[in-house]
Structure formats: structure tokens, C-alpha cells
Amino acid sequence: MATNKELYVRNISPDATEDDLRRLFSVIGAVSDVRLVTDSRTGSFMGSGYVEMESEMEAKAAVASLNGARLRQRVISVTEARPRETNEQRSRRSSPAVRSDRKRKNIH
Numbered sequence: 586m587a588t589n590k591e592l593y594v595r596n597i598s599p600d601a602t603e604d605d606l607r608r609l610f611s612v613i614g615a616v617s618d619v620r621l622v623t624d625s626r627t628g629s630f631m632g633s634g635y636v637e638m639e640s641e642m643e644a645k646a647a648v649a650s651l652n653g654a655r656l657r658q659r660v661i662s663v664t665e666a667r668p669r670e671t672n673e674q675r676s677r678r679s680s681p682a683v684r685s686d687r688k689r690k691n692i693h
Contacts, residue, residue, distance in 0.1 A: 609656055613650055
């Protein structure tokens with residue numbers, strides 16, 4: 586898992602809280618941060634979140650132990666979080682030149 590201690594959690598129940606996630610992941614190791622993902626316009630919960638563990642070893646153990654675990658009557662999916670894109674990477678990815686290049690190469 587490279588040097589990533591941040592995990593991405595999907596299929597979280599709308600009833601779950603950051604404290605619920607923190608308690609669940611604390612069984613595996615020390616949790617540095619928990620964030621539930623919300624829509625920036627509406628503020629509504631999107632059903633996913635991020636958990637950052639104190640160490641890489643604890644992050645690996647959390648993926649192995651908690652992927653497929655139940656939290657508030659939902660089976661959650663736990664994976665390594667992808668690195669965040671910078672604004673430059675995001676705009677480059679969505680620029681017209683990149684999109685037309687993908688079409689020519691049949692990249693989707």
C-alpha cells in the first residue's frame with residue numbers, strides 16, 4: 586500500500602456518523618482523521634468517507650479486516666484512497682484537448 590495511510594470507505598449507511606467510523610476503525614489501530622463526504626451544494630451525505638490511520642501497517646490491517654464488514658446494517662467497502670488531484674491535474678483532465686485526444690485513441 587505504498588505510503589498511503591488514508592482509506593476510502595464506500596456504501597456507508599446514511600445513519601452512520603463519523604464517530605461510528607472512528608469506533609469501528611479504532612478496533613484495528615489509531616485513527617488520525619475521519620471525514621464523511623457530502624455534496625458541496627446541498628450538504629447531503631454521499632454514502633462514502635475517508636479514514637486516515639496513524640500508520641501504514643494499521644491501514645493495511647484495516648483494509649484486510651474491515652472490507653466487507655457491517656456498519657449500521659450495511660456491508661462497507663474499504664480500499665486504499667487514491668491520491669488527491671491538484672487543481673491543475675483536474676483541469677488538464679477535463680480540458681477539450683485531452684477529451685478529443687481520448688476520442689482519437691478510443692480511451693475511456
